[in-house]
Amino acid sequence: MNQNRIPLYEALKDFNSKHPISFHVPGHKHGLLFQDSLRDFSQILKYDVTELSGLDDLHSPEGAILEAQKLLSTYYGTKRSYFLVNGSTVGNLIMVLSVFRPGDTVFVQRNCHKSILNALKLGKVNPIFLDPEFDESLWVAGGVGSSTVEEAYHLYPDAKGCILTYPNYYGLASSLEKTINIVHQNRGLVLVDEAHGPHLRLGYPFPKSSIEFGADIIVQSAHKILPAMTMGSYLHINSEFISTERVEYYYSVLQSSSPSYPIMTSLDYARYFISTFTSEDIQYTLRQRDRFVDDLKKIKGILVANGIVEQDPLKLIIRYQGYSGYELQHFFEEEKIFVEMADPYQVVMVLPLLKKDMTYFYKDTIEKLKKVLNRHIYKINPTNRLQMESKQKINHLAMSYEEMEIKPIEWVSFDQALDRVAAKMIIPYPPGIPVILPGEIIDANKIAYIEKLIQNQARFQGNTYHILNKEIAVFKK
Ligand SMILES: Cc1ncc(COP(=O)(O)O)c(C=O)c1O
Numbered sequence: 001m002n003q004n005r006i007p008l009y010e011a012l013k014d015f016n017s018k019h020p021i022s023f024h025v026p027g028h029k030h031g032l033l034f035q036d037s038l039r040d041f042s043q044i045l046k047y048d049v050t051e052l053s054g055l056d057d058l059h060s061p062e063g064a065i066l067e068a069q070k071l072l073s074t075y076y077g078t079k080r081s082y083f084l085v086n087g088s089t090v091g092n093l094i095m096v097l098s099v100f101r102p103g104d105t106v107f108v109q110r111n112c113h114k115s116i117l118n119a120l121k122l123g124k125v126n127p128i129f130l131d132p133e134f135d136e137s138l139w140v141a142g143g144v145g146s147s148t149v150e151e152a153y154h155l156y157p158d159a160k161g162c163i164l165t166y167p168n169y170y171g172l173a174s175s176l177e178k179t180i181n182i183v184h185q186n187r188g189l190v191l192v193d194e195a196h197g198p199h200l201r202l203g204y205p206f207p208k209s210s211i212e213f214g215a216d217i218i219v220q221s222a223h224k225i226l227p228a229m230t231m232g233s234y235l236h237i238n239s240e241f242i243s244t245e246r247v248e249y250y251y252s253v254l255q256s257s258s259p260s261y262p263i264m265t266s267l268d269y270a271r272y273f274i275s276t277f278t279s280e281d282i283q284y285t286l287r288q289r290d291r292f293v294d295d296l297k298k299i300k301g302i303l304v305a306n307g308i309v310e311q312d313p314l315k316l317i318i319r320y321q322g323y324s325g326y327e328l329q330h331f332f333e334e335e336k337i338f339v340e341m342a343d344p345y346q347v348v349m350v351l352p353l354l355k356k357d358m359t360y361f362y363k364d365t366i367e368k369l370k371k372v373l374n375r376h377i378y379k380i381n382p383t384n385r386l387q388m389e390s391k392q393k394i395n396h397l398a399m400s401y402e403e404m405e406i407k408p409i410e411w412v413s414f415d416q417a418l419d420r421v422a423a424k425m426i427i428p429y430p431p432g433i434p435v436i437l438p439g440e441i442i443d444a445n446k447i448a449y450i451e452k453l454i455q456n457q458a459r460f461q462g463n464t465y466h467i468l469n470k471e472i473a474v475f476k477k
Pocket of ligand 1: 086087088089090112113115165169193195196221231233
């Protein structure tokens with residue numbers, strides 16, 4: 001197939017060239033109802049159309065969308081690939097609900113995105129949480145060790161599969177080869193949340209994609225790294241053991257019947273962009289990156305951190321001696337530079353994929369950073385390490401999802417919450433990875449970790465008022 005084509009964009013361009021008159025939804029009428037002050041915003045709205053003749057239908061694709069999705073599948077080498085218009089969030093829901101049945105025992109990497117946890121609950125499965133390995137260099141949770149998966153199968157030989165996150169938010173990508181083999185040998189299916197890896201298909205020096213490792217079904221947030229609009233994501237079926245029918249059923253149930261054409265078109269473009277990315281472009285991207293890293297390292301007090309496993313070169317992890325990641329993030333923002341996220345130790349920057357004629361703001365960023373860090377001189381005191389210790393690597397919930405649905409809850413102080421069953425997630429955001437899961441027992445390590453996050457001014461998603469007041473929701477006894 002010709003990867004230089006962008007069929008959905010071509011269909012829309014052709015449609016607009018005919019100066020169409022709208023007596024259909026959406027109500028903004030090709031942006032004409034956006035008045036003068038919003039004129040620039042309305043530029044994109046001529047592409048915000050609906051399922052008109054010649055523009056195909058995401059839920060029953062036969063024309064431009066079908067062709068665009070075929071190009072996607074050909075590029076990634078999958079059995080079937082789909083556009084998602086509600087992020088990897090909806091992709092994770094579709095994967096879990098279509099692959100598992102209520103009551104199935106399923107292994108789940110504990111440091112997963114909350115959409116996976118929501119999917120487990122909606123799917124009424126029986127999750128067994130697997131603790132990840134701790135990366136001693138970045139001081140963050142990484143991937144699940146294959147020995148943990150092996151041990152889990154000894155304890156739960158009937159498990160139907162395993163849900164993994166790869167790579168993690170920091171770009172850590174420990175090989176999935178062994179883990180996927182173990183799951184397949186046990187006749188299980190591997191579901192991978194590859195939200196942070198839509199570019200891994202580029203190959204070395206990027207870590208391998210889980211598609212190549214042989215995962216059965218995979219979700220990728222195209223919008224996180226590729227030039228796609230927010231919420232634009234891909235879903236890939238990569239094995240004959242996944243029921244296309246069930247996937248397509250949940251795909252249509254969980255997504256809007258009026259999917260956004262700008263998002264879909266940006267997904268078509270993102271596939272074009274990555275599939276035409278040459279080895280020269282890769283070298284150029286990496287040279288620009290390496291120069292930026294060298295310049296960063298010349299700034300006194302700055303450390304560019306590396307994990308101990310393979311790492312995505314587009315995720316840059318930066319520390320500033322004597323300051324937390326949250327403080328460093330504020331320093332960046334003083335100069336209007338916005339990083340992807342901060343944790344107690346470091347910030348994470350997401351670097352661009354550059355084709356060889358593209359430039360980026362690397363030089364400006366270094367100059368601005370030097371200026372701001374002159375105002376906040378580094379300190380010699382070391383940063384304290386903060387780790388959530390857990391007693392054992394393989395854990396099940398103390399209460400079933402059915403029971404959780406009917407039990408009343410109450411908010412209690414951190415002290416009173418000890419050894420009680422948690423009723424709500426506690427999620428530092430970003431990265432959106434829960435520290436406490438509903439249905440699990442709250443232990444002293446978790447409370448100590450949350451207290452340290454609060455001291456370090458971490459942000460939380462939802463229930464912030466209670467958390468900052470040191471209260472946790474638990475199920476009534
Ligand atoms: C690992 C992981 N999975 C899924 C998601 C959700 O992705 P989306 O924003 O595309 O819905 C995120 C979002 O940050 C994520 O980090």
